[in-house]
Amino acid sequence: MTTVRAAAGRLFGGGSATVFALLVCVFVVILFLNPSFFEPPSLMAFVKKAAPLVVLAVGQYLVIVCGELDLSVGSLVGAQVVIAAAVIDGQESMTLPTLLLMLAFGVLVGLVNGLVVTVLKVHSLIATLGMMLVLYGAIRLWTGGAPTGALSDGFRQAGREGIDMPVLRQLPWALLIAAAVVVAAVVLMRKPFGRTLITAGDNEKAATFSGVKVWRVRTIAFVMSAVLATLAGVLIGGYAGVTAQVGQGLEFTAITAVVLGGVVLGGGRGTVLAAMAGALTVEALFTLFNQLSLPSTIRPTVQGVIIIAAVAWAARERAKPRPFLTAEPPVQPPVQPQPQS
């Protein structure tokens, strides 16, 4: 019983309940408007569309929870898709080498981000903003403004195909990949590394004094964010193909999703599952706007209102059970010193 309550507390505490409630609300409204949305095929289509954002949100979560911010993911997604198209150029045999190249590029970008933030002590907003400008410019400089080449069918498998099944008709690879990423992240956050990550975001000084190499933890978080952005690039490239606009504004959507999940900008609070729910909520909102056939121009307004309202509500929830200068709220499990493995 207590474990159930503790688990529920971990999941819904700290303002994260808002996002789950909002997610359910949005789905209920969609259900009323269009019951056929919940038939497996269209649900799977929704999942396929939402998977990249979930992957990005997990990456952004890792960076945000240790107290930083990654604005470069949007342009990194764009860069990876353009690189993939140019290098593969329609040849099936180039798929695997290209994936490795993209992975290496992602790691490099993450490493640069992380080291600029941790070693050069540049605020992550500026560092990743600079990286965003550099990537954006470099890719267009390289391709001359318009992406060239084509993706191979093998490359596009992950984003658009799936395993054929009787009931669902098709179980998308994207769903499996996103689920695997989320599970891996949940496991990671329960490991010593995840605890250290949260500690570094919660109180950098305390973490340093207890022997955490904060710079290393944060750099790894940036690398993981960039690698996940690469993965999201593979999914988006597969799903939507190559255009010059791929990835534009995605960094803000990802940050919105994470913050909607009750993860606090500044670090130290929030769960992976809530971040995932935030990403799903954002995508569900877009779907809802489609169902309502809102004019596409008014969407940003609704989105803005909902984000502010949700975050304000979560901030209120968070502020409530926390009298000034008392022990940690029970929902936030204290960071245990982990046995060295």
Added chain:
Amino acid sequence: MTTSTRPRSRGASIRHSRRQLGSTELVYLALVGVLVIGAVLVATTGGNLFGQANLVDMLTRSSLLGFVALGQTFVILCGSLDLSVGYVMALCSLIGATTMAGDPAKVPLGIIAVLVVAAGIGLLNGLIVAVLKVNPFIATLGVGLIIKGYLDTNYKGPAGDVPASFQAFGYTRIGFLPLSTAVMLAAVVLGILYLRRSRTGYHMFAVGGSMEVARLSGIRTGRVLVMAHVLCAVAAGVAGLLIAARFGTGSALVYSSGYDLDSIAAVVLGGTLLMGGRGGIAGTLGGVLILAVLDTVFNILQVDPFFKDVLRGVVIIAAVAIYARRQIDRKASRPRFDGGSPPGPPTPTPDSPVPVQQGVSR
């Protein structure tokens, strides 16, 4: 003080005097450096960076970003952030142009309408941040999105008509100094005076330094935050008016020009800490001028526009990395565990937060 600690503290004071160069001075040194390098590069192609046309180009470029960055400085000093400035600019250019509607008599009305709307948006931003406790990043992004939706729905293209008398604001020049830049410089001076001479100005440093400490010392932190956001939005509104004056109409597409992130980059380039509490408007002006000089030099050298983005990114990161280095040095040199002698008041440096006692004691 015992004799044993004296030599050490003298050593510390020597170290301090060597580091007396504040970050504002450093910004202007960097500006001079950029100007020299730019002038040399331009000279190799046979041009003159300080020719009339190029000077005008530089100053014209700096005026627009100058207004936005000026406002952004207040907000960042308070430890907040405003991502909605680009949308406010677009909205204000449209409101100004449509209110004026080609009638010179309606110019004052247009200006007032813009300032009121901008102040209202700033008030909204400030209240969401201060009262609802929404993270400023999300709050201003959300408000920006709201404005974006309104703009996209109601304005399909350029709208309104700015009378020639107001277009003069965009084009008149006094010698090589554009009128808009002169107005911007005047606003900068007012801003510096506001931060250095007014109570709310002092409080902004305190709030940015530590919200909790400021609150406990009796500052109404919420009001200060709201004030900073209002000033920021009004400055963005003036920038919107300037756009309307230059284009002759209002344009909704301004928001995609990246003024929000550019202004933050200029402020940080000017030595203001993104975490708040330290910095100033003089530095911001330096940051704006550096970006303007870079743009002009790139233009003269006909650098590929995409390569320009790359260079800009690298320059911004490099500059901020240099400041960050200095700030760490200064913190490390503070006599913290200094042999039992009580730490004296920190040596005042030009960019250190001003003491707040004056304001509180009233």
